[in-house]
Amino acid sequence: MSASSADRVPVTVLTGFLGSGKTTLLNRILTENHGKRIAVIENEFGEVGVDNELIVNAEEEIFEMNNGCICCTVRGDLIRILGNLMKRRDRFDHIMIETTGLADPAPVAQTFFVDDEMKQRLALDGIVTLVDTKHIWQHIDDSDEAKEQVAFADVILLNKIDLVAPPDVDKLEARIREMNPAAKIYRTHDAVVDMDKILGLGGFNLDRALQVDPMFLEPEYPFEWGGVYDLGTGVHDFVMQDGPDPAMNLVVMPVPGSDYAGLESAQLDAVLSFSSDEKVAAPGDTILPGHDLYQLRLEETGEKRFRITIETAGAYALFTEHHPEEFGAVLHGSGALQPAVSKAYKPDHEHDEQVSSVGLSVPGDLDQKKLNNWLRELLMEKGPDIFRMKGVLSIAKDSRRFVFQGVHMLFDGRPDREWGAEPRHNSFIFIGRNLDRAALTEGFLQCLVK
Amino acid sequence: MTKAKAPAFTQSWEAHLGDHVVKLAWSPNGRMLAAAAVAGPIALFDAKGLFLHELPGHNMGTLAVSWSADSRLLASGGQDGVARIWNVETFGERCQLQGGAQWVEQVAYSPREDYLATGAGRHLKLWNSAGQLLRTYPPRPSTITDIVWQPGQLFFSTAAYGQLATFHAEQAAPVRIFEWKGSILVIAVSPDGNFIATGNQDASVHFWYRKSGKDLEMSGYPAKVRELSWDSGSRYLATGGSAIVCVWDCGGKGPAGTRPGQLDAHDRLLSAVAFQNKGGLLASGCLGGDLFLWNPRKPSAPLRGARLEGGITQIRWASDDSQLAAASENGTVRVFQRMEKD
Numbered sequence: 001m002s003a004s005s006a007d008r009v010p011v012t013v014l015t016g017f018l019g020s021g022k023t024t025l026l027n028r029i030l031t032e033n034h035g036k037r038i039a040v041i042e043n044e045f046g047e048v049g050v051d052n053e054l055i056v057n058a059e060e061e062i063f064e065m066n067n068g069c070i071c072c073t074v075r076g077d078l079i080r081i082l083g084n085l086m087k088r089r090d091r092f093d094h095i096m097i098e099t100t101g102l103a104d105p106a107p108v109a110q111t112f113f114v115d116d117e118m119k120q121r122l123a124l125d126g127i128v129t130l131v132d133t134k135h136i137w138q139h140i141d142d143s144d145e146a147k148e149q150v151a152f153a154d155v156i157l158l159n160k161i162d163l164v165a166p167p168d169v170d171k172l173e174a175r176i177r178e179m180n181p182a183a184k185i186y187r188t189h190d191a192v193v194d195m196d197k198i199l200g201l202g203g204f205n206l207d208r209a210l211q212v213d214p215m216f217l218e219p220e221y222p223f224e225w226g227g228v229y230d231l232g233t234g235v236h237d238f239v240m241q242d243g244p245d246p247a248m249n250l251v252v253m254p255v256p257g258s259d260y261a262g263l264e265s266a267q268l269d270a271v272l273s274f275s276s277d278e279k280v281a282a283p284g285d286t287i288l289p290g291h292d293l294y295q296l297r298l299e300e301t302g303e304k305r306f307r308i309t310i311e312t313a314g315a316y317a318l319f320t321e322h323h324p325e326e327f328g329a330v331l332h333g334s335g336a337l338q339p340a341v342s343k344a345y346k347p348d349h350e351h352d353e354q355v356s357s358v359g360l361s362v363p364g365d366l367d368q369k370k371l372n373n374w375l376r377e378l379l380m381e382k383g384p385d386i387f388r389m390k391g392v393l394s395i396a397k398d399s400r401r402f403v404f405q406g407v408h409m410l411f412d413g414r415p416d417r418e419w420g421a422e423p424r425h426n427s428f429i430f431i432g433r434n435l436d437r438a439a440l441t442e443g444f445l446q447c448l449v450k
Numbered sequence: 451m452t453k454a455k456a457p458a459f460t461q462s463w464e465a466h467l468g469d470h471v472v473k474l475a476w477s478p479n480g481r482m483l484a485a486a487a488v489a490g491p492i493a494l495f496d497a498k499g500l501f502l503h504e505l506p507g508h509n510m511g512t513l514a515v516s517w518s519a520d521s522r523l524l525a526s527g528g529q530d531g532v533a534r535i536w537n538v539e540t541f542g543e544r545c546q547l548q549g550g551a552q553w554v555e556q557v558a559y560s561p562r563e564d565y566l567a568t569g570a571g572r573h574l575k576l577w578n579s580a581g582q583l584l585r586t587y588p589p590r591p592s593t594i595t596d597i598v599w600q601p602g603q604l605f606f607s608t609a610a611y612g613q614l615a616t617f618h619a620e621q622a623a624p625v626r627i628f629e630w631k632g633s634i635l636v637i638a639v640s641p642d643g644n645f646i647a648t649g650n651q652d653a654s655v656h657f658w659y660r661k662s663g664k665d666l667e668m669s670g671y672p673a674k675v676r677e678l679s680w681d682s683g684s685r686y687l688a689t690g691g692s693a694i695v696c697v698w699d700c701g702g703k704g705p706a707g708t709r710p711g712q713l714d715a716h717d718r719l720l721s722a723v724a725f726q727n728k729g730g731l732l733a734s735g736c737l738g739g740d741l742f743l744w745n746p747r748k749p750s751a752p753l754r755g756a757r758l759e760g761g762i763t764q765i766r767w768a769s770d771d772s773q774l775a776a777a778s779e780n781g782t783v784r785v786f787q788r789m790e791k792d
Contacts, residue, residue, distance in 0.1 A: 066632035116673040
């Protein structure tokens with residue numbers, strides 16, 4: 001009964017603090033010769049003005065529902081204006097909504113999920129957030145709006161990069177990437193960006209996010225490095241030079257083989273070891289292979305040696321809290337040893353960041369009923385803290401990919417193309433506040449068909 | 451129709467505006483029908499379907515129309531920030547009234563005296579037909595979504611997010627305010643003035659007993675409720691927000707805890723419901739273009755049906771119920787005439 005997505009007019013929401021360049025970008029969109037007829041709804045009174053486009057000024061009106069559910073909060077001004085716009089014969093190819101600098105993006109996005117009239121005729125194409133690269137640091141720590149605008153975005157433009165030194169832009173990008181690893185980030189000057197990078201995104205595209213950061217769906221580990229060595233019996237020295245930290249945690253464990261499979265088979269055990277209490281080891285102390293976590297004390301300056309005693313020759317993995325290079329650390333047997341294989345892990349961030357993301361990528365098929373139950377409970381409990389949720393899922397007994405995106409506790413999900421030759425898998429990301437990675441991961445995994 | 455008791459209606463005439471009809475209004479004397487297109491023009495027809503004139507309406511779009519009690523003037527509001535009063539005898543524009551915001555979404559003539567209320571954004575104003583501004587009210591808490599005069603009275607009620615306020619035309623302060631945390635989309639006052647019902651964004655119908663202030667809420671509609679109509683006896687309230695017309699019996703102890711009558715024939719969401727002004731029949735229209743006529747006491751099947759091209763946007767009974775007009779998204783205006791009995 002509902003119109004197919006092809007009939008729905010795409011809507012792009014433009015967010016960003018005052019002065020971030022929203023008006024500049026809008027003017028560019030309206031004047032560029034892209035052949036699209038675009039209607040603009042402005043909440044911020046900029047100086048946009050182009051003859052043959054429709055521009056409506058609106059006063060932001062946030063409508064909370066009587067039931068008190070913040071996830072049902074919508075923007076009344078948009079419903080009225082868009083409702084009228086959709087009646088017009090001169091149909092628009094695209095609608096842009098420019099929000100005020102301090103706007104909460106949630107009610108704007110929710111409007112397209114909650115209101116039946118909007119849902120039927122319009123589709124949220126994307127949320128584009130402009131960041132004033134020079135001044136964002138003043139807001140990013142203490143402004144919920146700034147954080148939410150970043151967290152909700154599908155595309156983030158780091159604008160005004162000409163005013164900031166490149167290393168500072170790198171630092172900002174890393175920071176933003178931590179808050180929202182799924183967004184595509186572009187660096188711009190005067191908001192110059194190809195239109196096809198911000199219009200026609202078609203909602204969320206997980207493949208795109210994976211291009212941005214292939215590791216973003218990987219779990220985070222409490223160690224940054226792991227390597228497998230073939231070790232003979234006897235004492236080996238783990239030799240460390242001065243480094244950035246006064247201590248580093250280490251686990252040494254036997255593995256089945258000196259290859260990646262061997263390394264990976266030990267990862268989970270290593271994670272468990274890293275969550276146990278450390279045994280303190282001073283330079284010169286002995287470290288035994290097994291599940292014990294050692295905290296190597298590194299306060300002394302100069303070279304420090306830790307003795308690793310091997311009773312049975314074979315393959316052993318070392319997992320280190322920091323990358324050994326940071327300490328110039330090398331394992332010595334009869335000479336310096338090279339690992340047979342090694343891997344750098346995505347570090348577990350010290351999340352002082354309230355706003356973060358949890359990504360999952362797991363093979364297997366999901367039990368639809370279990371998934372629904374889990375999501376329903378999760379969203380009832382955590383809905384207000386989960387800003388956005390996106391994914392491509394493999395549902396048992398369905399030959400098609402199931403794609404969806406959500407805002408707080410609202411979904412827009414549908415079967416997509418056939419899996420075909422592509423291996424079936426599930427990719428899923430939550431972006432929000434105070435997310436519990438372990439609980440989300442565990443909850444998701446228990447929805448897999450056993 | 452074969453049953454002797456059911457009044458028969460037959461299609462009388464049809465016109466095509468070629469654009470989404472946003473508003474339809476019979477003059478109180480039943481001699482003219484105004485049909486406003488979303489792009490702005492307002493077409494005037496006589497009761498036989500003769501096209502009389504096209505008023506230019508409002509640049510960028512017309513949003514509202516309302517007839518004066520004497521049927522000589524038509525007020526309109528639109529996206530050009532003004533309300534206009536048109537003389538339908540000369541087809542001339544009589545005056546322009548500054549609404550106070552870019553969209554004048556509400557114009558409402560008093561059915562009794564020469565008062566015209568306008569709503570633009572949060573701005574509420576009261577005028578007379580000479581274009582004199584009689585009163586500017588303090589801005590309402592949010593955009594005014596509806597203005598409705600109480601039949602035969604000098605009271606009117608306004609809806610906004612969070613508040614339903616009733617004013618007397620001769621007083622500046624509201625005579626009654628009902629606070630309700632939610633977004634009110636439409637108001638329907640029962641003809642006897644005892645009940646005031648609202649259709650809401652959160653897919654509910656709220657309902658106040660005017661005297662006591664006691665209120666009720668009917669929730670669980672599949673969609674927001676923009677369609678409400680009272681029967682002439684002030685007993686039955688028909689509601690949309692669904693593909694099924696719900697008819698609540700507000701007589702006796704009221705609708706609390708009762709199940710509404712359900713009129714189920716539409717295949718899409720309802721877009722209009724309208725009880726007759728004096729009789730007991732109900733017309734309903736949906737987004738699929740179906741128009742049905744019902745006797746709500748016999749809910750099993752509609753008395754008759756018709757289909758318009760494009761979703762129904764408006765259904766209006768002439769004040770004496772002799773004619774029924776319906777309009778659609780595609781610009782069709784169709785009028786049905788009651789067959790006089792021999």
